[in-house]
Amino acid sequence: MEEISLYGYQEEVIQPALEGRNIIIWLPTGGGKTRAAVYVAKRHLESRPGAKVAVLVNKVHLVDQHFNKEFQPFLGGRYRVAPISGDCDQKDFFGRVVQDSDVIICTAQILENSLRSTEEDKHVELTDFTLLIIDECHHTHKDNVYNKIMQRYVQAKPKSGLPQVLGLTASPGTGGAKTFQGAKEHVLQICANLDASAIVSPQENSEELQRKVPKPVKKYDIVNQRPKDPFGDHLKSMMSKIHEFSAVENLRSDFGSQEYEADVVQLEKQAAVEGNRKLAQCALHLRQYNDALLINDTVRMADAFRLLRDFYSREAEKRVGLDDTDHFLFDLFQVNEAELQALAALTQFENPKLGQLQKTLLEQFVGQNKSRGILFSKTRVSTHCLFDWVSDNRPMQDAGIKPAILTGASNQASHMTQKDQKQTIRQFREGALNLLISTSVAEEGLDIPECNLVVRYGLLTNEIAMQQASGRARAEDSVYSVVARAGGQEVRRERTNEYLEELSRRAIAEIQSMEQLAFQQQVAELQRQSVISLRLAELQLTERQNRCLASDVRLHCRLCNTPVALGNDMQLINGSQYVNINPNFEVYYKAGAKVELDRTFEDWEPGREISCANCGKEWGMEMIYKEVTLPNLGIKNFVLDSLGHRQSVKKWKDVPFCVEDFKYTDYVLKKFPDLL
Numbered sequence: 001m002e003e004i005s006l007y008g009y010q011e012e013v014i015q016p017a018l019e020g021r022n023i024i025i026w027l028p029t030g031g032g033k034t035r036a037a038v039y040v041a042k043r044h045l046e047s048r049p050g051a052k053v054a055v056l057v058n059k060v061h062l063v064d065q066h067f068n069k070e071f072q073p074f075l076g077g078r079y080r081v082a083p084i085s086g087d088c089d090q091k092d093f094f095g096r097v098v099q100d101s102d103v104i105i106c107t108a109q110i111l112e113n114s115l116r117s118t119e120e121d122k123h124v125e126l127t128d129f130t131l132l133i134i135d136e137c138h139h140t141h142k143d144n145v146y147n148k149i150m151q152r153y154v155q156a157k158p159k160s161g162l163p164q165v166l167g168l169t170a171s172p173g174t175g176g177a178k179t180f181q182g183a184k185e186h187v188l189q190i191c192a193n194l195d196a197s198a199i200v201s202p203q204e205n206s207e208e209l210q211r212k213v214p215k216p217v218k219k220y221d222i223v224n225q226r227p228k229d230p231f232g233d234h235l236k237s238m239m240s241k242i243h244e245f246s247a248v249e250n251l252r253s254d255f256g257s258q259e260y261e262a263d264v265v266q267l268e269k270q271a272a273v274e275g276n277r278k279l280a281q282c283a284l285h286l287r288q289y290n291d292a293l294l295i296n297d298t299v300r301m302a303d304a305f306r307l308l309r310d311f312y313s314r315e316a317e318k319r320v321g322l323d324d325t326d327h328f329l330f331d332l333f334q335v336n337e338a339e340l341q342a343l344a345a346l347t348q349f350e351n352p353k354l355g356q357l358q359k360t361l362l363e364q365f366v367g368q369n370k371s372r373g374i375l376f377s378k379t380r381v382s383t384h385c386l387f388d389w390v391s392d393n394r395p396m397q398d399a400g401i402k403p404a405i406l407t408g409a410s411n412q413a414s415h416m417t418q419k420d421q422k423q424t425i426r427q428f429r430e431g432a433l434n435l436l437i438s439t440s441v442a443e444e445g446l447d448i449p450e451c452n453l454v455v456r457y458g459l460l461t462n463e464i465a466m467q468q469a470s471g472r473a474r475a476e477d478s479v480y481s482v483v484a485r486a487g488g489q490e491v492r493r494e495r496t497n498e499y500l501e502e503l504s505r506r507a508i509a510e511i512q513s514m515e516q517l518a519f520q521q522q523v524a525e526l527q528r529q530s531v532i533s534l535r536l537a538e539l540q541l542t543e544r545q546n547r548c549l550a551s552d553v554r555l556h557c558r559l560c561n562t563p564v565a566l567g568n569d570m571q572l573i574n575g576s577q578y579v580n581i582n583p584n585f586e587v588y589y590k591a592g593a594k595v596e597l598d599r600t601f602e603d604w605e606p607g608r609e610i611s612c613a614n615c616g617k618e619w620g621m622e623m624i625y626k627e628v629t630l631p632n633l634g635i636k637n638f639v640l641d642s643l644g645h646r647q648s649v650k651k652w653k654d655v656p657f658c659v660e661d662f663k664y665t666d667y668v669l670k671k672f673p674d675l676l
Helices: 008-018 033-047 061-075 089-100 108-116 145-155 180-193 206-212 230-246 258-274 277-298 301-318 324-344 352-365 380-392 394-398 418-430 463-470 489-512 516-545 583-588 664-671
Strands: 023-026 053-057 081-084 103-107 131-134 164-169 198-200 217-223 373-376 403-406 435-438 453-457 479-485 553-557 563-566 570-573 577-580 589-594 604-612 618-625 628-633 638-642 645-647
Touching: 008 023, 008 033, 008 198, 008 206, 023 033, 033 053, 033 061, 033 131, 033 164, 053 061, 053 108, 061 081, 061 103, 061 418, 081 089, 089 103, 089 108, 103 108, 108 145, 131 145, 145 180, 145 516, 180 198, 180 489, 180 516, 198 489, 217 352, 217 489, 230 277, 230 301, 230 324, 258 277, 258 645, 277 301, 277 324, 277 380, 301 324, 301 380, 352 373, 352 394, 352 453, 352 479, 380 403, 380 435, 403 418, 463 489, 479 489, 563 583, 577 618, 583 589, 628 664
Parallel strands: 023 164, 023 198, 053 103, 053 131, 081 103, 131 164, 217 479, 373 435, 373 453, 403 435, 453 479
Antiparallel strands: 553 563, 553 638, 570 577, 577 628, 589 604, 604 618, 618 628, 638 645
8 A cells, every 4th residue: 555645735725624624625637636535535445444435526437537646555455345336236236336345436426426316235324424425516506416415414414424525616606697706605605515614725834736737828829810711601592591490489599690590490390399391490490500510610611521421421311301491401411512612622711720730739739749739619529520630730740749639428329438438638748649639528637648738719718718728737847738719718718717807716715714613604605505495496396396287298290290109108217318209109110220329227228319200309218127119209399298388408307297106017017918
């Protein structure tokens, strides 16, 4: 077991925790928050007989990372440390593992599931632990799973035996507040949610921290808007024709903006609820054109054209019956396809931001063998486009730039798997790769080596994301660059984030200077309000789920508006999977390719993709549960009709009727009556 060595500033911030107090440790990215937490856990285990520590993380990959890099090396020689994540069989015996271990490292969702579970092997209580370490604790807010766990904690406060709480964060943020008072209230709310007696940062050893984690040089690499954009102008003219065809009104935002995207998303929802298929389809296609404009503004014209062409190719394959709206939309693209392709090939009108991005990258990589960088972009699509651009770029190849894509792990076929993600980070750490082209997944948590360059490109995010990204540039003489168009939204948002970061710092300093009694009183009042709000939300949820009889609710395909199921056809498996048990439902859908997931499950496996037999709209997938195949549906793909009242919801928890739990035995015996 390795010895734990701490810097002076780390020893300073952990003192209240060593005294048994609930606190939040606020240190920048690279400041060693996790190492400090390991030391607290060690002292806690040494000083308290029967102690048991839970380390909660918000992303699956952090389970193994914290186990392998921190807790096992320093605690494993003396204590039993168990990592448990969603792809681990031990999660199904979580209660047993907790009994047999001294330290549990798990995703917060696994703990929440076990707190809710009634199965003896899975169930745990918060009182089973004596120390709760919450990584990236600024997420303990609103409906986040961290907050669900801590709501249980706060509600149970009058009882004894609750664990000590240690929160870790690099950036509490302002919670969307734009004023000092609002920022202060947000930080106090985070303290209340975590039942923290203080938010702690180095005071006496602040200079040591600054030497250990130096700030990068920040640059604004600003580019003038391209004088002419014939490709983008042609896309906009096509969008105008769709507007005329659909008679769409009240879209206030400009083509090619994120505000316009939000408008058309709302338009599609409204049209789906109204059963206006023409308008709903036009909204969906307008969103694709807007995405193409955003890509045109971010990467190459050819990338934008390919995005649009691939969309129409996919749509043509899955559509079954075409109506006048479909013919108009498909014909519009086909008639203009050749001209769009020709315009995309005119290099004199290429995106000038790419030229500046190339210059920014080459400045850090040319002649520097050990350079490492992260290029942050907004979407998975843009990361793939940027990867293609870097890979095809001869000057960047000559500079030795070896790029790779890093996006969030997901079960969807087009996304990275957890295995791919780990391999990419390992190759980056070893030097086989030196430029990560990443979405926000690389902003926090991941064990990524110090970089001498971080570039934010085409991003509109908050102050927390800005601080997290900046914290990745920790190498000596590192650079943090914002590549953006002059006068564009990205620059305005980055400047706003700088103000909000300072606002958050001032708010924390103000809270740290409060009299302890006044702080405790405010925290206690916020906790009382949270308990009341939680109980009110539970009442409202019960009321919402009892507004309608399940038998009175029809599910209509969101695309073609065909009624395909009743609410009482739906049942719930394992608290999260919503399946249709009506044997006649199979006539309404067609099955596609086998779904491949990056993880296995205790009692079910994925079957095939399923979509509407009438129009080809994706609905979900088959779920093979204990040898029984059931259609597992995503409610966002349907519109609900309850006695003439139509609505659209994103999540099953928001439906206006109660969904019963799946009765396996009843279902099997009804379908196969001769089994007994």
